[in-house]
Structures are given as structure tokens and as C-alpha cells.
Amino acid sequence: MSLEDRDTAPLVGIVMGSQSDWETMRAGADILAALDVACEVRIVSAHRTPDRLFAYAEEAAPRGLRVIVAGAGGAAHLPGMLASKTRLPVLGVPVQSKALSGMDSLLSIVQMPKGIPVGTLAIGPAGAANAALLAAAMLATTDADLAGRLDAWRARQTAEVAEVPDDL
Numbered sequence: 604m605s606l607e608d609r610d611t612a613p614l615v616g617i618v619m620g621s622q623s624d625w626e627t628m629r630a631g632a633d634i635l636a637a638l639d640v641a642c643e644v645r646i647v648s649a650h651r652t653p654d655r656l657f658a659y660a661e662e663a664a665p666r667g668l669r670v671i672v673a674g675a676g677g678a679a680h681l682p683g684m685l686a687s688k689t690r691l692p693v694l695g696v697p698v699q700s701k702a703l704s705g706m707d708s709l710l711s712i713v714q715m716p717k718g719i720p721v722g723t724l725a726i727g728p729a730g731a732a733n734a735a736l737l738a739a740a741m742l743a744t745t746d747a748d749l750a751g752r753l754d755a756w757r758a759r760q761t762a763e764v765a766e767v768p769d770d771l
């Protein structure tokens with residue numbers, strides 16, 4: 604089923620600054636789909652669509668979203684600006700940039716001044732996947748069924764780790 608075809612209202616908003624970020628952020632969307640967490644995916648640029656950013660942030664909580672996962676690269680203002688306009692938890696994913704390999708993205712997202720927090724994950728797809736897992740873990744604190752699915756997901760991951768390299 605497509606992410607957007609679900610009947611249930613989205614609980615997680617995955618937003619990114621550009622179409623070019625989707626390759627990275629897809630890793631998070633795939634995890635939420637595997638955990639059956641309703642989410643939506645949107646392109647919202649702090650620089651190119653600032654009005655869309657303000658509208659998205661202001662409407663997020665009233666629409667029923669519980670967590671926002673925001674990925675951006677370069678001068679990555681998106682997560683911080685979203686966090687400044689909503690009380691929802693914002694998880695920031697630094698997208699790997701071409702010029703500086705994502706260090707610019709990481710520092711832009713992680714160095715929020717005191718008062719407006721952004722939970723910052725690793726650079727790239729690992730960060731996107733972990734942001735989704737963290738969003739699911741937050742939701743699981745009040746959703747026993749999701750807690751069970753998350754526990755099962757983690758148990759499968761553990762079971763897939765071999766004790767010795769297969770080409771030894």
C-alpha cells in the first residue's frame with residue numbers, strides 16, 4: 604500500500620527541503636511503512652517555500668501529527684525553523700551534501716541555540732532510518748500494539764546478525 608493511501612490520519616510527518624533529499628529520507632519512510640505507522644511525506648523548503656514551511660508547522664499539531672522528521676542539506680534551516688513554529692518534537696536528519704559531505708548539514712541542525720530543541724540524527728540514510736525508529740519509539744510509549752511491532756522489528760534485526768563472517 605502506498606504511504607498516502609492509508610485511511611488513518613498521519614501521525615508522523617516526513618518533510619524534506621528538496622526532491623533531491625528523498626533518496627535519503629526514503630529510508631525513514633520505509634521503516635515507518637514496515638512498522639505500520641501512518642505518515643505523510645512532503646517537500647517543504649525553508650529557503651524556497653518559506654510560506655509553505657510556516658503553514659505546515661502551524662497546522663501540524665492541529666491536524667494530529669505527533670512527530671516531525673525533517674531532512675535537509677547544506678545550510679539546513681528546515682528542522683530548526685519547523686521546531687520554532689510547532690511544539691511537536693522535531694527530529695532532524697542531516698542530508699549528505701556534495702560540497703562538505705554533510706558536515707554543513709549536521710552542524711546547521713545540531714547546533715540549535717537553547718530554547719528550541721531539534722533531536723539530531725546521523726548524516727544520511729542511517730540518520731533517516733534512526734529518526735523513523737525514534738519517532739516510532741515515541742509513539743510506542745502510548746501505543747501497545749506499535750510497541751509490540753517495534754520489539755518484533757528489533758528482534759528480527761538481532762536474529763539477522765551472524766556470529767561469524769560468512770566468507771571466513
Ligand code: RP5
Binds near residue numbers: 622676
Ligand atoms: C536544501 O538544499 C535541501 O535540503 C537539499 O539537501 C539541498 C540541495 O537542494 P537541491 O539544490 O538539490 O534542490 O535546501
